[in-house]
Amino acid sequence: MATLQTRATARFMMSPAVILLFLWMIVPLVMTLYFSFLRYNLLMPGTEEFIGFLNYQYFLTDPAFFTALKNTLVLVGGTLLITVIGGVLLALVLDQPFFGQGIVRLLVIAPFFVMPTVSALVWKNMLMHPVNGLFAWIARTFGLQPIDWFAEVPMFSIILIVAWQWLPFATLILLTALQSLDGEQIEAAEMDGAGALSRFFYLVLPHMSRAITVVILIQTIFLLSVFAEILVTTNGGPGIQTTNITYLIYAQALLQFDVGGASAGGIVAVILANIVAFFLIRLIGKNLER
Amino acid sequence: MARAVTTRRKMTFTIIGWAIGLLIFFPILWTFLTSFKTEGTAVATPPQFLFFDWTLENYHEVQSRSNYMKHVTNSVVISVGSTLIGLALAIPVAWAMAFSPTKRTKDVLMWMLSTKMMPPVGVLVPLYLIFRDWGLLDTRLGLVAVLTMINLPIIVWMLYTYFKEIPGEILEAARMDGASLMKEIVYVLTPMAVPGIASTMLLNIILAWNEAFWTLNLSAANAAPLTAFIASYSSPEGLFWAKLSAASTMAIAPILIMGWFSQKQLVRGLTFGAVK
Numbered sequence: 001m002a003t004l005q006t007r008a009t010a011r012f013m014m015s016p017a018v019i020l021l022f023l024w025m026i027v028p029l030v031m032t033l034y035f036s037f038l039r040y041n042l043l044m045p046g047t048e049e050f051i052g053f054l055n056y057q058y059f060l061t062d063p064a065f066f067t068a069l070k071n072t073l074v075l076v077g078g079t080l081l082i083t084v085i086g087g088v089l090l091a092l093v094l095d096q097p098f099f100g101q102g103i104v105r106l107l108v109i110a111p112f113f114v115m116p117t118v119s120a121l122v123w124k125n126m127l128m129h130p131v132n133g134l135f136a137w138i139a140r141t142f143g144l145q146p147i148d149w150f151a152e153v154p155m156f157s158i159i160l161i162v163a164w165q166w167l168p169f170a171t172l173i174l175l176t177a178l179q180s181l182d183g184e185q186i187e188a189a190e191m192d193g194a195g196a197l198s199r200f201f202y203l204v205l206p207h208m209s210r211a212i213t214v215v216i217l218i219q220t221i222f223l224l225s226v227f228a229e230i231l232v233t234t235n236g237g238p239g240i241q242t243t244n245i246t247y248l249i250y251a252q253a254l255l256q257f258d259v260g261g262a263s264a265g266g267i268v269a270v271i272l273a274n275i276v277a278f279f280l281i282r283l284i285g286k287n288l289e290r
Numbered sequence: 291m292a293r294a295v296t297t298r299r300k301m302t303f304t305i306i307g308w309a310i311g312l313l314i315f316f317p318i319l320w321t322f323l324t325s326f327k328t329e330g331t332a333v334a335t336p337p338q339f340l341f342f343d344w345t346l347e348n349y350h351e352v353q354s355r356s357n358y359m360k361h362v363t364n365s366v367v368i369s370v371g372s373t374l375i376g377l378a379l380a381i382p383v384a385w386a387m388a389f390s391p392t393k394r395t396k397d398v399l400m401w402m403l404s405t406k407m408m409p410p411v412g413v414l415v416p417l418y419l420i421f422r423d424w425g426l427l428d429t430r431l432g433l434v435a436v437l438t439m440i441n442l443p444i445i446v447w448m449l450y451t452y453f454k455e456i457p458g459e460i461l462e463a464a465r466m467d468g469a470s471l472m473k474e475i476v477y478v479l480t481p482m483a484v485p486g487i488a489s490t491m492l493l494n495i496i497l498a499w500n501e502a503f504w505t506l507n508l509s510a511a512n513a514a515p516l517t518a519f520i521a522s523y524s525s526p527e528g529l530f531w532a533k534l535s536a537a538s539t540m541a542i543a544p545i546l547i548m549g550w551f552s553q554k555q556l557v558r559g560l561t562f563g564a565v566k
Contacts, residue, residue, distance in 0.1 A: 009471060014386050017379040017442060018398065024439040025405045031416035093310060098303035104311035106550050110318055113549035115500040117520040118538040122321050126531055132333040134320065141336075167314065169560065176557045214561050225409050228502035228517070232524040249411040253418065254507065263415050270412035277407035285400050 029270070035263035042257035055264035064240055064248060065265075072244040074155055075162065076223040080216055082163040087170030087215065088208065092200075094171070095178050112168040116228035123161045124150065124233045154234050154242045161229055166222075170215045177211030178204070217280040224273055245269050318542070325349070325535035332531040348536035357511070358519075358537075365515035365541075367430050368505070369498035372437035373491055376445045379438070381487070384449035385479065389458055399450065402443040410503045421508055428510045436508065437498045445494055448559045452486025489555035492548055499545050516541040 036055050040048045059065055094105055111119065127134050128149035136146035149157040181204065189199050227246050230236055236243035236251065243251070249269060253262035312319075324332050326344045352358055387395045417436070418427075426432030456479070464478045502517040509518050520541055523534045549556070 009386075009390075014383045014398070017383045017446065020379065021402060021405055021439065021442055025408065028413035028416040028420070029408070031419075032413055035415060090310065093303065093307055096299075096303040096307070098300050098307050100304065100308065104307045106553075107311035107315035109549070109553055109556075110315050110546060112556075113496060113500070113546045114318065114542050115517050115520065115545075116502045117506075117517050117524075118321075118542055119317070121520060121523055121534060122317055122538060125534065126320060126324060126332075127317060132335065134337055137335055137337055164314070164317070169556075172553065173557050173561060218561065221407050225411065225503065227410075228506055228521070231506060232521050246409065246411045250414065250507070253415050259415050259419070266409075266412040266415060269409045273407055273409045273412075277404060280407070281400055281404055284403065285396070 032263045032266045032270075035259050036267050038260045038263075040259040040263075042259060051260070055260045056268075059261055059264045059268065064243070065245075067240050068243050068245050068248040071155060071240075071242060072224065072246075075159060075226060075244055076220055078156070078159040079163045079166060079223055080219060082159070083166045083170040083219065084212060084215060086163070086167050087174045088205075088212070090167070090171040091174040091178050091208075092204075094175050109168040109172055111164050112166075112172075114165070116165065117232050119165055120161055120229040120232045123157075123164070128157060150234055151238065154238060158226075158229055158233060158242055161233070162223065162226055165229075166219055169219070173215050174208055174211050177208050181207050213283060214280075217276060217283065220276045221273065221280065224269070224276070245272070318546075321535045321538050323535075324531055325539045327532050327535075329530055329532045332535070348532045349540070352533055352537045352540070361514055361516050361519040362540075364430060364433075364509075364513055365499055365517075368433045368437060368513075368515050369495045371430075371434040372441065372498050373445075373494040375434065375438045376442050376494060377449075377487065377491060380442060380445040380449055383446050384453050385475070387446075387450055388453035388456070389461060399447065402446055406440075406443040414507065418507065427508060428512045428514075430513045432508060433505060433513055433515070436504045437501060440501070440504070441494050441497055444497070444559055445490055448490040448493065448555070449483075449486060451558060452490070453483060455486075456482045489552055490559070492552040493555050493559045496545050496549055496552065 037050055037052060038048050039051045039054070090108060094101065094108065098104075125133070130136055130146055130148035130151075133146075135149070139146040147153065186199060186203060189203055194202070224244075225246050226244060227250065230242055230244065230247050231250075234242045236247045240248075245265070246269065249262050249265040252258050252265060323339065325348055326346070327338065327342055328345060328347065331338050331342045387399065421427045421432055426435075460482075461474060461478060464474050469478065499515075500517065502521075505515050505517045506521060509515070514522075520534075520537060523530075523537065
């Protein structure tokens with residue numbers, strides 16, 4: 001149907017966005033790649049020189065890198081565990097008819113719209129403060145010793161905050177998937193005498209598996225880059241206990257002004273994210289064909 | 291043939307549902323309540339839930355800080371500005387891809403999506419240096435530019451999924467009747483596309499409003515939006531819980547309300563059409 005003329009128009013209309021996006025992607029990336037092979041520190045201008053893979057060697061053999069990598073995996077994994085399991089359970093509850101369902105739904109998705117700096121500070125100060133925080137009061141009410149969250153379990157505290165922010169996302173997507181489940185199929189299974197548990201494991205869960213995969217992949221992409229929550233609560237500490245890859249590179253670039261080293265780190269982060277992105281793109285691409 | 295729902299079952303789930311809902315919402319509710327307390331009441335043990343002397347003092351004080359309105363303005367300019375520019379760039383692309391797709395359309399779409407997956411730290415260094423050299427650090431212009439590019443792929447994708455649902459035959463009919471391209475867009479496409487464009491806009495304003503990597507790294511006193519302003523409470527002003535709460539409440543309230551209105555589009559926008 002499309003004539004040659006509309007084709008040409010189409011190409012013409014696409015070009016500004018495509019060109020801009022291409023430049024946006026390729027220029028900084030090439031610069032990062034270039035810097036990663038240089039000795040380049042903003043505090044020592046004029047000493048730039050090509051040093052090959054030395055930045056990578058330093059970055060990848062730095063013990064801080066392994067700690068940060070481990071922290072990143074713990075942060076992503078812990079948050080995924082809480083949000084996916086919590087999301088499935090919440091979606092199952094929200095799928096049931098009950099009074100005020102619509103309002104509860106709004107309450108549940110609310111944390112997603114809270115800006116990261118606000119949620120981090122509210123949790124850190126008003127809930128997790130070891131003396132005046134609400135959690136400390138609850139602990140004392142039950143005669144327990146309050147936990148000094150960010151000193152004793154810093155990573156767990158950050159996972160809690162981030163999971164609180166992302167639980168609504170998982171819930172909403174899993175609920176959408178759940179609602180597309182054929183009610184008659186469930187009914188048929190019920191008539192055949194399938195119990196609630198086997199209905200869940202053999203019907204509901206397989207039906208949701210695609211949505212669960214999407215949740216895991218998309219969240220992983222975003223969780224690899226958690227930054228604001230760490231910056232305003234712990235600054236990566238105590239020590240480097242809550243430093244993830246993103247924060248490590250940020251510190252190297254904007255606190256130590258080591259452009260070369262941070263660039264090598266940036267390339268490593270890009271490679272890590274691409275591994276995840278590869279699977280996500282394939283999944284979404286498959287969906288596009290249907 | 292709906293299943294009969296017993297009243298007892300419904301009551302049970304009412305209790306469970308509300309308990310979970312309130313638990314999850316509690317930090318926001320608590321922030322809201324604390325914003326009406328005096329600093330003394332805010333840190334009181336045991337905590338005061340409802341029966342305290344409500345005061346608006348914190349809201350006055352936060353707003354009377356000379357720079358507060360500037361940060362609000364920055365947030366509005368950056369989020370709305372980047373969304374509008376993004377829409378202007380994306381509408382033609384999405385239109386072209388939805389109505390005259392070529393062999394490469396799918397590849398272009400996937401490529402756009404892949405730019406979204408680049409971790410921001412991967413390009414932090416060069417972008418920071420470019421901004422420094424071009425005098426864009428701590429300017430609204432710079433942040434608008436960055437956020438436009440960050441959200442452009444999502445805008446294109448969302449619009450594409452909406453536009454694809456518009457039947458192409460209607461456009462063809464208009465074309466047969468002699469409508470020019472301009473007329474086709476203005477009189478035929480626009481009315482059908484407005485709901486999709488509106489929800490795309492809403493979701494992207496929300497995302498841009500809450501973006502906290504680039505806004506924290508590329509802004510300081512002048513162009514800082516509310517995300518960065520609130521971050522300044524991390525020390526030592528974080529000790530003033532009531533003021534922190536008032537500032538937070540004002541920063542999240544408008545976006546929370548917009549979010550509630552756009553909850554359906556949220557799924558579509560954030561999963562790139564993979565879950566509908």
